[in-house]
Amino acid sequence: MQMAYQMNQEQHLKLFITPELKQSLHMLQLSGMDLASYLQEQSVENPFIEIEWLSESFYSGSGVKNMEKSNFNPLEAYGTRAATRETLENWMMNQFRMTSYSLEELKAFSYLAGNLNEAGYLTVSLEEASQELNLPSHVMETALRTLQSFDPPGVGARTLLECLTIQIERDPQAIKGALEVVSGYLQDLSKGRTDKISKELNIDPLQVSKILTYIRTLNPRPGLAFVPDDEQNIIVDAHVYMNSNQLVIEMNYRDHVKVSVNKEYLHMVDGLNDRAVSRFYEEKIKEAHWLLRSLDQRSQTLLKVITAIVEEQAGFMNGTAPGIRPMTLRSIAQKLALHESTVSRTVKNKYIRTPRGIFDLKFFFSIGIQTSEGEDISAQNIKCMIKEMIHGEDKRKPLSDQYITNLLNEKGICLSRRTVAKYREEEHILCSSMRKTNE
Numbered sequence: 001m002q003m004a005y006q007m008n009q010e011q012h013l014k015l016f017i018t019p020e021l022k023q024s025l026h027m028l029q030l031s032g033m034d035l036a037s038y039l040q041e042q043s044v045e046n047p048f049i050e051i052e053w054l055s056e057s058f059y060s061g062s063g064v065k066n067m068e069k070s071n072f073n074p075l076e077a078y079g080t081r082a083a084t085r086e087t088l089e090n091w092m093m094n095q096f097r098m099t100s101y102s103l104e105e106l107k108a109f110s111y112l113a114g115n116l117n118e119a120g121y122l123t124v125s126l127e128e129a130s131q132e133l134n135l136p137s138h139v140m141e142t143a144l145r146t147l148q149s150f151d152p153p154g155v156g157a158r159t160l161l162e163c164l165t166i167q168i169e170r171d172p173q174a175i176k177g178a179l180e181v182v183s184g185y186l187q188d189l190s191k192g193r194t195d196k197i198s199k200e201l202n203i204d205p206l207q208v209s210k211i212l213t214y215i216r217t218l219n220p221r222p223g224l225a226f227v228p229d230d231e232q233n234i235i236v237d238a239h240v241y242m243n244s245n246q247l248v249i250e251m252n253y254r255d256h257v258k259v260s261v262n263k264e265y266l267h268m269v270d271g272l273n274d275r276a277v278s279r280f281y282e283e284k285i286k287e288a289h290w291l292l293r294s295l296d297q298r299s300q301t302l303l304k305v306i307t308a309i310v311e312e313q314a315g316f317m318n319g320t321a322p323g324i325r326p327m328t329l330r331s332i333a334q335k336l337a338l339h340e341s342t343v344s345r346t347v348k349n350k351y352i353r354t355p356r357g358i359f360d361l362k363f364f365f366s367i368g369i370q371t372s373e374g375e376d377i378s379a380q381n382i383k384c385m386i387k388e389m390i391h392g393e394d395k396r397k398p399l400s401d402q403y404i405t406n407l408l409n410e411k412g413i414c415l416s417r418r419t420v421a422k423y424r425e426e427e428h429i430l431c432s433s434m435r436k437t438n439e
Contacts, residue, residue, distance in 0.1 A: 024294040028301060028342070031349035032235035032252070039259055039295075048265050048281075048288040052258040088120060088155070088226035089113045095150045108135055108143035112156065119428045120155040120223025121163070122147075154222040160425055161186060167218045175214040177203050182215060212434070221428045236353045238306050240317055247310055247317055251303055259295055261288045301338070305346045306361070308332050313364050317354045323381035324364055332365075382413060383423050390429060398432040 030038055043049040092113040111133055115124045126140045147156035153170045157163035164182050168174045185197045194208045239250045315321030333340040347361035366380035386404060393399045405417045
């Protein structure tokens with residue numbers, strides 16, 4: 001057999017993310033407060049980046065601000081205010097920094113901590129996180145275990161079952177048999193099948209009753225303690241208000257910082273004779289200009305997305321509609337000719353002040369369900385209706401999923417009991433038997 005060598009020319013397409021593009025994507029998903037922190041860090045590292053802080057004073061209730069130039073630093077002001085209400089992400093990161101860790105572990109943990117919702121549940125899968133960060137799956141799994149080992153107990157869970165399980169496993173005073181009941185008989189417990197549990201686990205019925213009482217003391221939404229109850233803790237990205245019966249959008253650039261290239265330093269570079277130093281400064285100037293372009297691109301993209309959302313949800317914002325319309329990331333992306341991931345990054349950690357209050361931009365995205373009258377209603381609105389029903393129920397006789405289903409059907413919203421149970425669980429609300437109290 002004769003071996004031969006030959007040369008072939010092939011063409012391949014590969015996508016490379018440059019450091020500049022990576023910086024733009026990172027800035028796009030930052031909140032107003034985090035953006036100010038990031039720009040402050042960049043100005044420290046790069047002498048050509050000049051930051052001008054803007055002062056603020058709130059008119060009571062209106063959300064409109066009067067700005068004057070000064071040496072005011074909003075990081076200090078908001079830092080003092082935020083000190084009274086720690087965020088869940090910061091709380092988790094502070095605990096993590098008390099441990100020993102590698103750079104990979106820090107990257108993985110901070111990503112997971114940043115993807116906790118207000119209830120404390122993890123909103124991304126480990127597979128997605130691993131691909132996004134280009135890290136091995138075992139690193140993400142280790143980061144998740146670390147996250148779930150911190151306080152508050154149950155944080156970092158992906159389901160209600162996992163949340164309750166974590167709390168039981170970490171509770172040294174957990175009642176005997178609670179873990180077995182939650183792990184294998186949560187549905188039976190929700191339907192009152194205590195006899196079945198007692199028989200299959202060979203547990204006294206009185207003990208099953210004690211287990212049920214104990215499970216009711218667990219917290220199905222451990223992250224809620226960190227949800228700010230003061231709107232002043234949030235830097236809104238835009239104000240939407242009525243003017244001559246029209247919704248007007250005013251971007252809140254004034255709550256952020258003004259960034260520019262330091263012209264005095266630019267003139268100093270022209271007179272340098274040292275080529276190595278000159279190249280270093282040229283690179284820093286290039287980085288400064290790219291930062292400005294990224295900041296401008298972020299502002300333009302954010303304005304486009306907010307404008308599209310306001311157009312779609314105008315009825316809700318001006319008060320002519322009781323709830324939001326069905327709307328998805330894909331529909332907004334198609335409308336603006338953007339990639340869906342770009343819209344997802346844009347709405348992350350962004351807030352707008354509307355005539356109906358302050359809302360996270362993610363609030364306005366929800367799938368649609370058609371009523372018996374042919375109208376579309378968002379799943380978010382249905383979840384709100386379910387929460388309102390449960391909030392106003394008699395805790396001694398809590399509403400069952402079937403009863404809630406019947407109430408919704410009477411309103412023309414035809415859902416199955418299973419769908420109602422699914423929505424209830426997505427809001428991390430316990431079933432009726434576990435919400436029942438004797439008080």
